[in-house]
Amino acid sequence: SExxxxxxxxxxxxWQNYRDQRLIPFxxxxRxxxxxxxxxDAFLRQHRIASIK
Structure with a gap:
């Protein structure tokens, strides 16, 4: 978790909010x-902001 x-x-x-909202499977x-x-990695890819060229 850390x-x-x-x-x-x-x-x-x-991190607690992401788990509560089920944004990342765990x-x-x-405890x-x-x-x-x-x-x-999939979460990071989904929330990636592409650069403007």
């Missing part, structure tokens, strides 16, 4: 949160 937040550059509260076992790297 590694995912650092990769995305977001705060703990934003698994939770007990531990697991996220697939492929899902994070």
């Amino acid at each position: 590694a995912a937040r650092k990769l995305l550059g977001i705060s703990p509260k934003t 698994s939770q076992i007990g 531990k949160i697991y996220v697939n790297r492929a899902d994070l």
Whole structure:
């Protein structure tokens, strides 16, 4: 969870909001949160803003 937040550059509260809104798929076992790297990469691609040429 912390590694995912650092990769995305977001705060703990934003990370919680993303999970609450189901923007990024995750698994939770007990208190531990697991996220697939492929899902994070897909999220970043979907929210990419292209440059203007």
